[in-house]
Amino acid sequence: MLRAAGLTKQVSSPEGILTILDDVSLNIGRAESVALVGPSGAGKTTLLAILAGLDQPTRGRVWLCGEDITAMDEDGRALLRARRVGFVFQSFHLVQSLTALENVMLPLELAGEARAAAVARETLANVGLSARVGHYPRQLSGGEQQRVAIARAFVMRPEVLFADEPTGNLDSATGDRIGRLLFDLNAEAKTTLVLVTHERDLAARCDRTIRIEAGRVEAGEVEAGRVVA
């Protein structure tokens, strides 16, 4: 479902060339859930961005849903994302001027879906926000905002879902609930899940954990809490 080969990301900085990712290769199967973990600045988010086609590697290739997204242009990657990819962010990224319902409708409208409102309403019900459809983000709590974001991510029934610190802005109880919701929906929709997190519990729920250190994949991968060779 998601394959990366020899990913390297370098940026120029005042101190010279800075290598953020160094020859990263990985393979993630259909319906698999993978946590990217590691210390701050290790390159987790950069890896996520490249895997999702939001950024381009300096070297290396990425195949998403069988298509080489590193060979595509920005618009090609956008079209692929529109059909098959969902996102959940640490800071929710809801459009402040739109209601919860309208935020969830956005990807449907982009795809030209005629029943956008009905589908969005249904999805909001799935995340337990039926009573909040007309609320604006600033009228919602952090947990509720993230639930709207999750509804928005799942509303297109994506094949791959990328989540960047989805519980990072929430207290632990709320984070826990959000984590559960994310995995429940994931299991139900058989979505491939790639998430960046600092939360051990959240990482532990994943089928597999990939540890990134200084831009490189650490030798040992952890599978359902077990290190495999």
Add this chain to the structure above:
Amino acid sequence: MKVLGFALRAFRRDLRAGELSILLAAIIVAVTAMTAVGFFTDRVGGAMKDQASQVLAADLVLRSAGPISPGYLSDARALGLEFAETLAFPTVVVAGEQTTLAAIDAVSDTYPLRGQLTVADTLFGNGRPATGVPLRGEAWAEPGLLGRLGLEVGASVSVGERSLRITRVLQYKPDQNIGFINLAPGLMVNLADVPSFGVVKPGSRVTYNQMYAGSDAQIATFRKQLTPRLRPDESLRGREDAGDQINAAIDRAQRFLTLASLVTVILAAVAAAMAARRYALRHLDNIALLKTLGATQSFVIAVTVTELAFVIALTSVVGVLLGYGAQYGLAVIAAEFVGFVLPPATGQPFLLGVLTAATVVVGFALPHLLSVGTTPPLRVLRKDLPPPRLSAAVTYGVALAAIGALVLVIVRDPLLLGLIAGGVVGTAVVAFGLGWLLVRALSRFRGAAGIAWRYGLANIARRGGESVVQIVAFGLSLMVLLLLGVVRNDILKTWEQTVPANAPNQFMINIEPDQLPGLKAFFQAEVGQEPVSLPLIRGRLTAVNGTPVKEVKVANAQGAAFLQREANLTWTGTLPASNVVTDGTWWGAGYAGPLQLSLDAELATNLGVKVGDSLTFNVAGEDINAPITSLRTIEWDSFQPNFYVVLSPGVSADLPQTYLASVFVPRDRVEMLSRLVRQFPGVTVLDLEVILSQVRAVIDKASMAVQYVFLFTLLAGVVVLLAAIQLTRDERRFESAILHTLGAARRKILQGVAVEFVTLGSLAGVLAAVGATLLGWGLATYAFKLEYTVSALLWPLGLATGALIVGITGTLATRKAVNEPPIAVLRDR
């Protein structure tokens, strides 16, 4: 279709969320200002044209020395034109023992087609607008005629074989000749009475006039039909040919109004650009999000362009409606003040409104919004990614091109466009330079005072480029404000001074040389001032360089017209004050040598003659020949008697001549004029007060219109200021919240804000003063041909106004942001 639907929803949501409010408001202000000015100037322009028509009493006049073909009138009728006929001839009028030469004006019932007659019931009584024309058997006499004949209203006079009862004093008629050529006082009669006089016979000196009025298009068509059919003795005079002074006044009025609409557009466009930039910056994250959700770049751009099309449509409609309302209010107030009714507006300003909205959106909003369309989706993960930067060349190039095109459409005057563009670009360059220096220099003063001071200056310095942009924006709008508030006034005053308050208001002609000393003594005794007098010699040009005029090829129609008529000549040793010699040499006071001529330079061009050529004039049957030794330019709107042809003194004193005299008589002393008329019966007095007040009324109306129009522009300037402050609002909210959190008191933060805005305003004020001075000078000198001296007020006023307006408005507008609870602000981030 997908784009349209998405854009429509986005537009609706943006409207509802108030995201577009500032941008919409700015564009609506632009369109409202533009169309209000457009509708109003359209109507004022119409009124101006009517004023010019009044000088003719029609839109077009056909003049002939013989009876005019009646075919012309049926043509005019076929085209739907209004028409009137008049007949003018001199004849002796008798009242008892008294006789005098009078200029008879026989008019048809529809006269005048434009303007109004002013009549009074007693000699020098209060005038009022007349209804209709004299009835058959009645006559309206000019004051001079009553004075000469010693008559009052109600008396009878005989014209030829007919006795007429004088029922009114005729104080003013629109087509009053202000060229001082009518020697006899006038008597207006009904055209239908003329045959009964028995004085108009073949060979009589009679001028036949047919007058026409209608729409511009009708008149143009009619003129085109008529021109090829005219006999040599028939001539056409249109509105555009009407009196030089009126034309000059109207020309300036229109330039003024044009300038007014121009600055409004520029100001409002600046506001729109600021609003668009703010909107764009606020939408960076949303656009990155849309792209993450799968929107392509072209989709984002298409949606942006479509949404902007909705913006244009909405702002056009709302702006034009508001603009029409605003101009209507202005017109009503203007009418109430000056007592004239404006003609209805044409539909043209509507198109102008749409064009304005489109220009402002495309030139000022689109670049900002399109550049945001290139925001990378990665921004959803990396907030620190800088927003896509628009190159300055693109921003300002597109804006200048758009505004330049619009301005050119409006003013159709590349010179004026060039001056405006030069002033704006020059100020921007100077402003950016000075702004940059200030921002750099500020760091030195940061430690100078308390925390408020440091915070305020730090704000300016830290925002670097943005501060410079703000200074430029403030500077530009302030410059325009100064241009309106001070320079406009200066130019207006200079303009009004071209009509001096004590301009001579009584002109006397037909003064015999031996009457002159007595006349001077009369005025010395009555008003303590001798009239200025000049000899008046009537002569007709008969030959150029010895070639009879019939065989002379003149340069143009005006030259040909000069050959057709008796010219007024004068002689003098001293060059008249409003004249400047441009070629050759003036003979100088005390010259007594052979006869020389000095010509108006324009007349020389029209006739195709130059210094060194000789002209022959026939004066009272005798030919006089003299070389042209100098050419002069004449300031015709000086309201002093001026002559196309001036003779050198000496020999000229022996030519048959009368005198022309002019003097200022205060309004409360005009009753003495009836004594003058009785004491010097041959002298014709022309009360120019009436004519001058007519001219001044035109100027007043123009000034009034200009001031209303500028009032609107001032409003646009204030909106720019608010838009500029709005641009940095989000940042300020956040900063204030941080400072609050760190324990700063609201008062301290407000003080810092005040320091920042007062400093910004002061600098903007200096920049504005520089710009306004340069621009004002350029406009006055090149566009309005007026002498302009920089008002001493301009600079201190610029500085103080900048500091005050920007300081107070900035602080007030920021107060809300500063006062918001920090937690609410910080949570928003």
